[in-house]
Structure formats: structure tokens, C-alpha cells
Amino acid sequence: MSVVGEWTLHYDWGCSGNYNQAGITFNNDSTFNSGSAGKWVQTDGTILFRFDNSTAYGGNVVGNAMVGTMLSFDGSNGCWYAIKVGSTTMSAKERKPEFDASGNKTQR
Numbered sequence: 440m441s442v443v444g445e446w447t448l449h450y451d452w453g454c455s456g457n458y459n460q461a462g463i464t465f466n467n468d469s470t471f472n473s474g475s476a477g478k479w480v481q482t483d484g485t486i487l488f489r490f491d492n493s494t495a496y497g498g499n500v501v502g503n504a505m506v507g508t509m510l511s512f513d514g515s516n517g518c519w520y521a522i523k524v525g526s527t528t529m530s531a532k533e534r535k536p537e538f539d540a541s542g543n544k545t546q547r
Contacts, residue, residue, distance in 0.1 A: 442481055442500060443467055445524040450509065452517040463521065 442465045449458040463473035471479050471488055479488035486505060489495045496519055498507015503523035510516045539545050 440500065440502060442479070442486060442505070446505070446521040447524060448473060448519060448521045450517060450519040452509075452515055454516075454518040458520075462524075 444465060446463050446465065448461045448463045450461070451458045461473050463471055465471045465479055465488075469478055469480060471477055473490075475490050475492065477488055477490040479486065481487075481500065484500050485498070486500050486507070487495065487497045494509060494511045496507060496509040498505050498519065503526040504520065506520040507518075508516060509519055536545060
């Protein structure tokens with residue numbers, strides 16, 4: 440799946456669990472903008488995007504979600520995830536999966 444389009448980026452410098460949000464748009468020409476600009480590349484399920492100030496984000500893309508880590512060349516690092524704008528989610532209770540997390544068939 441291509442990442443082209445609008446996403447909500449959730450980022451946390453230091454991976455403390457306190458995420459901030461920013462809109463980010465990935466363009467067809469391998470550029471992106473999130474208040475600051477940069478370039479991106481996607482290969483199979485992996486994405487790498489780098490702001491023009493050299494801060495780099497890398498991660499995995501699955502459907503309408505991305506998750507990964509980031510690194511600034513001043514030595515700071517962090518965690519991030521992004522959700523494509525317009526995506527919907529359901530709680531685990533609403534989904535009623537056929538199997539639980541351990542692989543056992545659930546009762547419906």
C-alpha cells in the first residue's frame with residue numbers, strides 16, 4: 440500500500456509514552472510536509488522519511504497504520520506511529536475475533 444496522502448503522526452521523543460500529534464502529508468513526488476518539509480521512500484512494508492533538518496523516521500507500514508522509531512543527529516531518539524486520515528478503528532470487544540491472542544478459539 441502506498442503511503443501517499445494525509446496522515447496523523449503521533450511522536451514521542453524519548454519514548455516516555457507521552458505522544459504529541461502533527462498532521463503529515465506524503466506527496467506522490469517523494470516529498471512530505473508536516474510544518475517542516477522532507478523526503479520519503481517506501482520499499483515493501485518499510486518506510487523511511489527524513490526532514491530537511493536531518494531528523495530521520497523509519498518504520499513499518501501495514502494497511503492504514505505505520506509504526507517505528509526516529510533519530511535526530513543531535514543524539515535524541517524516540518518512538519512514533521501514524522494513522523491514515525479517515526481510517527476507523529474498533530475496540531477489541533467490538534471486533535469479536537474468532538481466536539484470542541494465544542490462538543484459542545473464542546466463544547461467541
